[in-house]
Amino acid sequence: MARELQELGPMVSAQATLTQTFTATLMRSYLGEAYGWTLDAFSSNALYVNSVNPDPTTAVNRWNIEAPEDMDIRAGDYILAIFGEEGSTESLAAGLEKGITVEIMFQRPSMYHVTVCRMGESLGMKLKHFPGASSVFIESTTIGAVSKQAPHVCEGDRIVAVNGVVSDAAALLTALQASDELRLRCTRKPLNDDFDDEDDM
Template sequence: MFCCCAEPPAAEVVGEVKLRDPGHEETFHEGGFVKTERASQPEDLEPSQETSTFEVKVNGAHGIQIDGSDPECTIVRKVNEDGMVAKWNTSAPENKIVKEGDRVLEVNGTQGSSIEMAKILRQEGPFTLLLQKPQEKVVALRRPGELGVVLNYQKAGANAQGSISPWIAKINGGLLGSWNIQNPEEAVSVHDRIRAVNGISGTPEEIMAAIRDSKDLVKMRVHHYGFL
């Protein structure tokens, strides 16, 4: 059996959260897909030079599970201990060990949406995976003021595992837009994942709550994938 846990089509599962100043009420759209403006165009999806890519070749059941809640950025959710990728990890150098949060760029030379990637990963091997290591960045925003960001994530349900973390769908200026201008080395972009806020990690809901509960400093640990 070839293990690839893919998410249902994004059109069925994505919820949107618009983050504003604590004086405003966040807007949650439950149930169904919330249509937002495209975070980027297809020609913008190549990783920048500041992020590293590596290739993994395995035969047989690869044993990776993916988070496909962002249809344009497929992320490794888990590496199963009994899969061939886990075996690869035992002898790979540190910079080529497959970990949660790595991005899947290609499978057997094919690029595509998260759904298309999942279909290929369900096929029989061998597999050649082109993966990308995220660059970890720390963003520190001080209120008052609107954060200026739209975060999307997939809620866990009977037929979906849910997102491992929220991802940036749009930056609308605000505090985050100003941060990017003032701190180009630590700038973040669409499709980046928010992994922790003020030291709090966990489910997307827990991360969102940490942002809402932050009255002054909002310190975010972000996985950056170099989208232009």
């Protein structure tokens, strides 16, 4: 069921999350055991945590129960490295299966808001999503309402809320088509270059 955006608490600024990385050591009972999350590989050099299984017996939740403050694994986090080794999404996914105990570096996403009015034209975004995911991935942008009114929205960002509603990807896609004025909450993998939240302009 959709939840109101206000329930998620205060917005985290992009600048605040640039260095918000942490390392977790996950221990499974045997090779091939599910970690307790769903991942996608839409980004070129990071895996994205789409969801975390609430089952307390999974490797992810065993870590979360004992994790230091603000080092719990959450939906929306990015996996940057396995045993300190960065690489492609393929190599990261392979690294997750190399052992029962795996050291993983995570990074929190940067978040920002934009408001876009269609004004009779398309949004100009090519979108895709992982089944059951809680975000929509922006595969590419073309000339349209988004590029004209919010040019800092770019390929690789994710839409996580539309007009104050957070839900699954299918509902987000429906919401994108339901109104001419769209208030979007987006996330991205933090980069070294900063960007401004539209609300601060």
